[in-house]
């Protein structure tokens with residue numbers, strides 16, 4: 385009898401919590417999953433292959449050698465470096481944007497040009513070719529809040545939100561002294577500081593159709609109450625009550641669809657995950673930034689709620705037939721992801737050590753512990769970086785999901801481990817406001833008065 389290969393072989397590129405969640409979900413969808421290079425958690429459901437996410441020739445070779453049917457790219461760096469172009473040149477199927485389209489994330493100036501072309505709401509900005517010119521501009525506007533941005537991938541370090549011109553001048557002085565930032569800079573932008581609530585909305589697109597995913601909220605500041613240094617994200621929850629169905633439809637119509645069209649008209653069609661970082665301002669949602677891939681930790685909170693097949697969706701996107709698949713199905717209720725980090729993060733992390741309690745945490749109902757920076761050493765899982773775990777739980781409500789996630793967090797220990805204690809609290813507060821408003825509306829209606 386001839387054995388027929390039944391499952392698809394998928395390669396996931398990357399080694400963080402996002403990639404663990406993608407690998408976990410694709411394995412659940414029936415795929416045989418390889419992860420390059422993966423981490424101590426991806427080993428549970430996939431095969432780790434020791435190829436770095438940045439080694440494009442070796443990744444192409446791996447996909448060919450192992451007859452991979454579909455490759456999914458996690459992080460932005462390989463996208464910007466052209467991994468999709470390299471795979472497609474070899475006739476290999478891969479989910480993600482080309483290097484030219486990934487500039488939507490890689491270059492803030494390119495992003496602004498596309499937003500302008502699509503008439504998409506965003507903060508007005510000025511562009512400068514030198515630090516000196518930007519400094520002069522900031523100095524002349526000492527009382528105004530503003531945001532200084534370096535054009536180029538700067539791993540979250542290229543944005544300075546400033547209360548006034550003086551602070552902006554100091555930020556520009558810091559910038560001038562930082563070699564790593566100066567070399568990433570293709571230019572400098574100074575834009576208007578927007579006020580409001582920040583949310584993340586992602587969509588999968590094949591350049592023609594788009595599938596908008598449930599809205600989330602990330603927590604970028606290191607400490608409770610949104611204070612402290614900026615991080616890659618300390619936790620997320622899904623869906624966020626700051627974006628109701630009507631607002632999500634508006635975001636799709638005014639932001640996501642026009643961006644996809646503007647990319648097409650600019651001859652850089654966008655395929656992959658279009659991630660909009662949005663500020664919900666008094667004048668409506670405005671784009672802070674676009675990313676060209678799933679957010680991390682948003683991806684972890686999103687995928688635990690996905691009841692339908694991610695594999696089918698990504699396959700359809702790669703074949704440019706997204707309009708032929710049914711919209712994804714989502715588990716009712718909510719999910720919460722709490723990132724557990726090492727001592728020192730987001731600064732330098734000097735220690736790594738064995739992690740205890742992983743099995744007890746994972747044994748709790750509705751809990752998935754995604755690994756962000758771990759490795760297996762002598763049969764034990766040890767921490768190997770700053771953001772170590774993305775402890776994720778689903779629940780019937782946001783409150784229950786939060787409780788479940790933090791109960792799992794309490795099972796896990798390593799020297800110096802810490803996390804924010806307030807993930808999802810802004811969402812819970814918003815739910816209370818909505819409930820009070822609808823109670824008020826019911827009371828007003830039964831009073832015989834109008835609710836408007």
Ligand code: AMP
Nearest residue numbers: 507531540543545575576577578672673
């Ligand atoms: P980015 O790296 O572009 O995502 O920016 C990092 C963070 O800076 C965002 O998550 C926002 O919190 C903040 N930010 C960026 N642009 C603005 C803006 N125009 N107004 C206010 N905050 C901003």
Ligand code: GLY
Nearest residue numbers: 602617679680681
């Ligand atoms: N969580 C934000 C990002 O992935 O860029």
